Amino acid sequence: MPSGKVHLSFELATLPLWTTAGVFLGVGWDELVVFTAAYAGASLLLSPDLDLADSDASRRWGPLRILWWPYTVAFKHRGLSHSLVFGPLTRVLYLGFLAACVWAALYLALGLRVGWRLPPPGPVIAFLIGIYLTNLLHVLLDRLGSAFGRARGRS
Secondary structure, eight states, X not given: OOOHHHHHHHHXXXXXXXXXXXXXXXXXXXXXXXXXXXXXXXXXXXXXXGGSTTSHHHHHTGGGGGGGHHHHHHSOTTSGGGOTTHHHHHHHHHHHHHHHHHHHHHHHHHOOXXXXXXXXXXXXXXXXXXXXXXXXXXXXXXXXXXXXXXXXXXX
């Protein structure tokens, strides 16, 4: 099975390919910046391996890694967190829930009022593609590693 360092190296090594493809496809600069930030951020901080309490991704959160403890309890390793569709969705919704809790606490404690506006669809799509692509590469690398390990074991 590939280590966390192998996953991260592979994901970050392919980032220039994806951004170059975006340039050639005529993707706008705003979307490319959002995609690149989401892709790099997801590679570093939103790995499917956050379902492991002692993963490289968990350690990168530093003292805030405690925030992911409920996630490790809720999801077994290589379960839903490694799903191609639902894995990134669970992590984004979990982070959204945490952000909403922080916002609600600030709102109640300080009376802060923040206006809500829906962002334009282009950057939102670029953000989701960045997060989902890193998840796809992670899961693909896991599956290739498992298949290779099984093939080596049979010979």
